[in-house]
Amino acid sequence: MKKNSLYTYIINIRIYGKMARLFLLLLLGIPLQNFAYQEVPVTAEQYTSYRGEIVDSETNKPLVFATITLEGTNISTVTNTEGGFLLKVPSNTESTTLEVSFLGYRSKTVPLASLNQDSNKIELDVLVTELPEVKISVPREAITLVKETLRKKGENYLQDPSLMTAFYRETIKKRRRNVSLSEAVVSIYKTPYSSSRRDAVQMFKSRKSTDYSKLDTLVLKLQGGPFNALYVDVMKYPEYIFTEQSIDDYVFKFDRSTRINDRLIYVISFNQRENILDPLYRGELYIDVERKVLTSAIYSLNITDRVKASRLFVRKKPRNAEVYPVEVAYRVDYREKDGRWYYGYSNALLEFKIDWDKKLFNSVYSMTCEMAVTDWERNTELSEPRYRDRLKSTMILSDEASGFSDPDFWGEYNIIEPEKSIESAIKKIQRQLRKQG
Numbered sequence: 001m002k003k004n005s006l007y008t009y010i011i012n013i014r015i016y017g018k019m020a021r022l023f024l025l026l027l028l029g030i031p032l033q034n035f036a037y038q039e040v041p042v043t044a045e046q047y048t049s050y051r052g053e054i055v056d057s058e059t060n061k062p063l064v065f066a067t068i069t070l071e072g073t074n075i076s077t078v079t080n081t082e083g084g085f086l087l088k089v090p091s092n093t094e095s096t097t098l099e100v101s102f103l104g105y106r107s108k109t110v111p112l113a114s115l116n117q118d119s120n121k122i123e124l125d126v127l128v129t130e131l132p133e134v135k136i137s138v139p140r141e142a143i144t145l146v147k148e149t150l151r152k153k154g155e156n157y158l159q160d161p162s163l164m165t166a167f168y169r170e171t172i173k174k175r176r177r178n179v180s181l182s183e184a185v186v187s188i189y190k191t192p193y194s195s196s197r198r199d200a201v202q203m204f205k206s207r208k209s210t211d212y213s214k215l216d217t218l219v220l221k222l223q224g225g226p227f228n229a230l231y232v233d234v235m236k237y238p239e240y241i242f243t244e245q246s247i248d249d250y251v252f253k254f255d256r257s258t259r260i261n262d263r264l265i266y267v268i269s270f271n272q273r274e275n276i277l278d279p280l281y282r283g284e285l286y287i288d289v290e291r292k293v294l295t296s297a298i299y300s301l302n303i304t305d306r307v308k309a310s311r312l313f314v315r316k317k318p319r320n321a322e323v324y325p326v327e328v329a330y331r332v333d334y335r336e337k338d339g340r341w342y343y344g345y346s347n348a349l350l351e352f353k354i355d356w357d358k359k360l361f362n363s364v365y366s367m368t369c370e371m372a373v374t375d376w377e378r379n380t381e382l383s384e385p386r387y388r389d390r391l392k393s394t395m396i397l398s399d400e401a402s403g404f405s406d407p408d409f410w411g412e413y414n415i416i417e418p419e420k421s422i423e424s425a426i427k428k429i430q431r432q433l434r435k436q437g
Contacts, residue, residue, distance in 0.1 A: 047088045047412040050112070052120025054079050054100060063124060065333065065345060066102040070095050071109065074337060074376045077167075077414045078345050086417040100124065103265075103286065103296060104258045127259045138289055142252035142268045146285060149292045150242065153235045154194035156293045157334075158342045163383070164188040164376040165204075167415045168226045170369040170397060171422065178422055182208040182397045185413045186226050188373070189384055190343070193236055201226050202385040205410065208401035222367055225397040229371035232332045232346035234297050241281055241299070249276045255284065260295055261336075263288055272302060279309050283330075293341055294334065301328035320357040326364075327351040335373075345372045374414035 054066040062083025069076040070087070072095045079085045087098070089112065098115075101107040105124040139145045166188050172180035184206035191197040222228070231237050242250075255267040266289045272280035283299025303309045303325060310324040328350050335344035347370035354363040 046091050048091065049117055050087045050089065050098075050115050050120060051118055051417070052085055052115070052122060053083045054085065054102065054122050054124060055083055056105075057123035057125050063102045063105070065331070065347075066100060066124070067333070067335065067344065069099045069101075069335070071097040071099045075374065075414065076335065076344070076372075077374055078333075078372050078416060080417050080419050082419055084417040084419075086415060088412055088414050090412065101261060103260060107261050127262075138266070142254050142270075143247070143250075145266070145287060145289070145292070146242075146252055146268060146270075147247070149285075149287055149294050150235070150238055152292045154192075156291060156341055157193035157235055158190065158340050159192045159194060161192060161379040161382055162190040162342070162376050163379040164190050164373045165413065166226070166371050166373045167413070168229060168369070168371040168397075169416060169418075170222050170225075170228070170367070172222070173366045173368075175364050176421075178424075180209070180398065181422060182206070182222075182401050183415070184226065184397060184401070185410065185415075186391070187385070188226075188230070189379065190376075199230060199236070200385055201230065201391040202389055203391055203400065205413070206397060206401035208398050221396050221398050222369065223396050224393055225391060225395045225400075226371055227391070227393045228348055228369045229346045230343075232330050232348060233343045234332055235294055235334070235341075236343065246280070249273055249280060258286070260286075260288070264290065265295060270299075277305075277308075279303060279305070279312060295341070296331070296333045298329075298331045300330065301325070303328070318356075322355040323352060325350060325352045327366075342376070343373060346370065370416065372414075372416055 054063045054068070055061060056063060062079070062081075064079060064081050064083060066079045066083070066085075067076060068078070068085050068087050070089060070093065073093065075087075075089070075093075077085055077087050089095075096112050098110045098112060099107060100110060100122055102124055104127060106127045108122065108124055110122060139148065164187070166186050168184045168186055170182050171178060185204045187202045187204055189200040189202070191199055231240055234241060250270045250272055252268055252270045255269040258265050258267060266287050268285045268287060269283070270285065271282040279302050281299045282302055283297065285294060286296040287294055301309065306324045306326075309328075310322075328348075330346070330348050332346040333344050334341045347368065349366065349368045351364070351366040354365070356362070
């Protein structure tokens with residue numbers, strides 16, 4: 001074969017057992033590519049930006065994935081892994097207060113007038129869990145509570161078709177170094193939680209930045225885009241983790257209790273039964289015991305047998321390499337509005353190793369994706385995107401996006417504040433591209 005031939009290897013990532021939703025395309029021998037900047041006209045600001053961090057009031061520890069909501073509206077965002085946040089408030093809003101909430105902490109309302117635009121520090125107090133004054137009927141067996149919660153999704157979650165605006169980000173790291181970043185603002189046409197119809201997604205804006213030189217001769221692309229995060233919505237897509245048949249393959253246990261907005265939350269841990277040999281999941285479900293509502297879920301794939309785990313993920317690979325996952329983890333958080341709950345935020349993490357024959361060191365890569373709903377409204381007109389305008393679950397965001405642009409690219413749309421390491425990587429790549437321009 002010619003030395004400069006292009007080899008394509010597909011690693012099939014099955015996030016939810018037998019359902020394949022994520023794909024990695026490993027392309028060997030691709031040189032560093034130049035990406036043009038996308039110029040976007042800058043309009044007069046019709047919003048005010050507020051930056052800051054959410055921390056524990058006693059330890060000063062950053063609170064990761066805390067929710068910041070413009071009170072009385074559906075506008076919100078979440079903190080990043082460093083506790084930082086960025087919220088853009090429309091100038092025409094009548095709301096003057098932010099509500100900040102985090103699992104196990106007392107929620108806080110903060111007047112917008114008390115904040116500056118560049119640097120704010122909001123402290124939350126740990127919420128001491130007390131026994132409820134009113135006796136709540138709790139099933140004796142944890143699995144009974146889980147099944148009841150799944151059955152009641154038609155009562156507790158959004159039942160009107162909704163049009164959501166969401167921010168999506170995916171990153172690829174080689175060991176600890178960022179090598180690829182793609183972002184998008186998308187519209188989610190959310191169907192009722194009691195409906196079996198799937199949600200539709202339409203791209204609004206997207207951008208990317210990739211430094212192929214950090215990947216040596218290996219380039220990774222994540223297939224699936226926003227669907228990778230959307231299908232983590234357990235209450236809308238329970239079949240990816242708990243089907244009527246597979247739910248009995250797990251052992252559920254009452255773990256501890258906490259509170260969200262002064263409501264009692266039971267934490268239920270789960271793990272696959274010892275006699276189940278196929279890799280399943282383990283994790284925790286956070287359930288409002290009075291309303292029977294799942295408020296959060298944090299779980300990961302059991303990788304007790306890396307050969308079997310590899311079979312779940314790898315369809316094709318280089319003949320001279322062994323590819324296997326070392327960590328696969330997920331999280332989903334729900335928010336409440338007028339007594340109804342809805343998908344608010346989710347993330348997925350995949351870390352894997354590539355062992356090459358006749359090489360002393362292996363390659364370690366991690367791929368993460370996250371999506372946050374930043375605004376939504378009821379889809380009273382039942383509008384849907386045309387089929388040709390819909391994103392496909394096979395799409396590759398890094399191929400669809402056109403490159404990083406100026407800071408005003410996103411305009412008034414809320415995003416998840418990037419981590420310092422990501423910001424540093426973006427600036428470095430932009431400098432490289434300017435030199436090549």
